[in-house]
Amino acid sequence: MNLVLREFRRNIKGLLGVTLTGCLLISLLAGLSAFLSQPQREIIYNLLGRLPSQIRELYHIQQIENTEHLMAFIYQLIIPLGCVWAIYTSIKMISFEEKEGAISFLYSLPISRQGILCYKVLSSIFQYLFFVLLTGLTAFLWFIPLEGNGFIPLSAAYSVTMLAGGTLMEGAIYLFVGLLYAMKPNAVKRPFLSGLTLYIISYAIGIAAQTVQRLEILRYLSPYTYAVPWKVLQQGIAPIEFALSFAIIFMCIGLALFIYRRKKLVL
Amino acid sequence: MSILTAVGLTKHYGRKCGLHNLDLQVEDGEIFGLVGPKGAGKTTFINLMMDFIAPTKGIVTLFDMDCQNESREIKKYLGYVPAEGSFYPSMRVYRLLKYAANFYDDVNESYIDNLCGQFRVDMHKRVCDLSYGGLKRLAIVKALMHKPKMIILDEPTLGLDPIMREQLLEALRYEQATGATVFFAASQLYAMNEICTAVGVLQDGQLTDQKSIGKPAEHREKIVKIRVDGDITELIMSLGAKEYMKKDGVVSFLYNSDLNRLLKGLSKFDVEDIYVEDIPLERTLNYYLHEEGEVLA
Numbered sequence: 001m002n003l004v005l006r007e008f009r010r011n012i013k014g015l016l017g018v019t020l021t022g023c024l025l026i027s028l029l030a031g032l033s034a035f036l037s038q039p040q041r042e043i044i045y046n047l048l049g050r051l052p053s054q055i056r057e058l059y060h061i062q063q064i065e066n067t068e069h070l071m072a073f074i075y076q077l078i079i080p081l082g083c084v085w086a087i088y089t090s091i092k093m094i095s096f097e098e099k100e101g102a103i104s105f106l107y108s109l110p111i112s113r114q115g116i117l118c119y120k121v122l123s124s125i126f127q128y129l130f131f132v133l134l135t136g137l138t139a140f141l142w143f144i145p146l147e148g149n150g151f152i153p154l155s156a157a158y159s160v161t162m163l164a165g166g167t168l169m170e171g172a173i174y175l176f177v178g179l180l181y182a183m184k185p186n187a188v189k190r191p192f193l194s195g196l197t198l199y200i201i202s203y204a205i206g207i208a209a210q211t212v213q214r215l216e217i218l219r220y221l222s223p224y225t226y227a228v229p230w231k232v233l234q235q236g237i238a239p240i241e242f243a244l245s246f247a248i249i250f251m252c253i254g255l256a257l258f259i260y261r262r263k264k265l266v267l
Numbered sequence: 268m269s270i271l272t273a274v275g276l277t278k279h280y281g282r283k284c285g286l287h288n289l290d291l292q293v294e295d296g297e298i299f300g301l302v303g304p305k306g307a308g309k310t311t312f313i314n315l316m317m318d319f320i321a322p323t324k325g326i327v328t329l330f331d332m333d334c335q336n337e338s339r340e341i342k343k344y345l346g347y348v349p350a351e352g353s354f355y356p357s358m359r360v361y362r363l364l365k366y367a368a369n370f371y372d373d374v375n376e377s378y379i380d381n382l383c384g385q386f387r388v389d390m391h392k393r394v395c396d397l398s399y400g401g402l403k404r405l406a407i408v409k410a411l412m413h414k415p416k417m418i419i420l421d422e423p424t425l426g427l428d429p430i431m432r433e434q435l436l437e438a439l440r441y442e443q444a445t446g447a448t449v450f451f452a453a454s455q456l457y458a459m460n461e462i463c464t465a466v467g468v469l470q471d472g473q474l475t476d477q478k479s480i481g482k483p484a485e486h487r488e489k490i491v492k493i494r495v496d497g498d499i500t501e502l503i504m505s506l507g508a509k510e511y512m513k514k515d516g517v518v519s520f521l522y523n524s525d526l527n528r529l530l531k532g533l534s535k536f537d538v539e540d541i542y543v544e545d546i547p548l549e550r551t552l553n554y555y556l557h558e559e560g561e562v563l564a
Contacts, residue, residue, distance in 0.1 A: 002369040101353040105409075107319055108349075109370045110342035262321065 087195030090178030095188035166227030346410030352402030
């Protein structure tokens with residue numbers, strides 16, 4: 001646990017930064033909506049509704065009719081933030097010692113490479129969980145002014161749980177994809193750019209799968225079709241998405257462990 | 268009893284050969300020096316012992332455990348000093364030592380304080396503010412803080428001033444006296460000559476010589492040079508001197524007996540100058556290096 005805490009402490013500034021950004025984003029959009037009068041709100045929702053159907057389809061923008069729909073719309077912005085952070089933190093954490101030159105120090109301690117990897121991954125999971133919980137709590141609290149009747153309906157708790165669950169699942173996939181990417185030599189050089197690129201590429205795969213018939217099989221490789229907030233609210237997380245995400249996670253862990261054990265020490 | 272055993276140890280870096288079929292044994296309680304020119308494979312051997320890299324062929328064991336498969340267990344009993352100390356730059360020294368101490372059982376904090384005092388390591392400084400020598404000293408403290416059974420040092424005196432070098436030798440003597448084994452790799456032996464009890468020569472990835480000296484330098488053969496008025500040949504031969512030579516009024520020889528007897532005998536002569544030095548280990552191994560570490564003979 002020594003290593004988990006150390007990693008957590010080392011990343012605390014970045015973690016607080018991304019979590020606060022997420023909370024701020026939720027508060028900004030939800031707050032804007034809460035302080036607008038009903039006719040003003042309807043104007044904005046109509047504007048969104050008037051976007052070309054292709055664009056609305058592409059970005060999963062549906063008609064906003066209630067607070068749950070608004071939160072689903074906001075979560076579409078939170079998920080990419082969390083996912084890019086998950087890859088970034090995963091890459092940075094694994095190859096941090098390489099960058100700092102402290103790798104021989106870490107490897108000289110009585111801990112196996114598998115142990116190092118597992119503790120670091122555990123720390124990344126805790127960090128991502130921290131992000132999901134705090135953004136989820138913020139979203140949950142915004143139901144009070146948005147609903148306007150002084151209490152939070154039970155359905156709000158369910159909606160936020162589902163949305164946070166989707167964010168958690170999608171982020172977990174990216175976290176482990178980032179873990180695998182971190183095995184690449186010199187992966188630590190531009191972790192944020194790498195994270196952003198990986199996310200954009202996988203999103204583009206989803207759009208391609210949606211628009212090109214022949215590529216439809218690739219749809220499950222993309223966050224574009226995974227845990228889409230609107231669908232999550234309506235149908236929950238599909239079992240096939242669960243199964244596939246666990247398959248991807250296990251594959252990434254297995255490969256990362258295999259490579260990390262044989263990884264050449266960069267001195 | 269052998270504490271370190273390497274059998275047929277080979278390491279290739281692509282086409283380049285780092286180590287070739289190395290067989291080596293280090294006995295428990297020894298201070299073993301692995302000497303050789305730069306690029307001979309000394310650090311490669313240490314990296315294999317520490318499980319930093321995997322061998323192409325062969326096996327290396329420490330405490331009868333495989334360094335590749337049981338490295339975690341082995342490292343509980345190992346202290347490691349790299350050629351250049353590298354740690355988390357932003358951490359403060361006391362935090363770093365505390366962090367490292369958490370990985371071992373029963374590390375005494377007051378012992379860490381003592382070591383820091385002994386090696387002049389400022390515990391409140393950040394690692395990035397330490398000098399090259401400071402990093403080396405920190406590496407030594409980190410290696411000794413858990414009272415390891417074996418200490419591995421790569422170029423141990425590199426970056427140390429003469430006082431710190433003496434402190435290190437003293438600490439290693441103490442560790443040996445308390446039952447630890449010391450293994451070090453160096454381009455030149457002179458700095459560690461005083462405490463070395465066994466030595467191996469590595470050249471081009473192969474062990475070319477291995478010798479157990481068995482006793483520290485003060486008990487080993489010495490080179491004596493005397494500028495004296497008169498013939499002292501009979502005296503020094505009677506005392507068992509070897510390789511006697513006389514040139515430009517200076518008599519030089521190798522001497523292995525009691526120095527008091529020699530001085531008593533010399534008191535009858537008019538001695539202008541006398542010079543006594545330990546015989547370099549390199550010489551006993553017929554191995555000479557010039558300053559850059561290139562093999563001359």
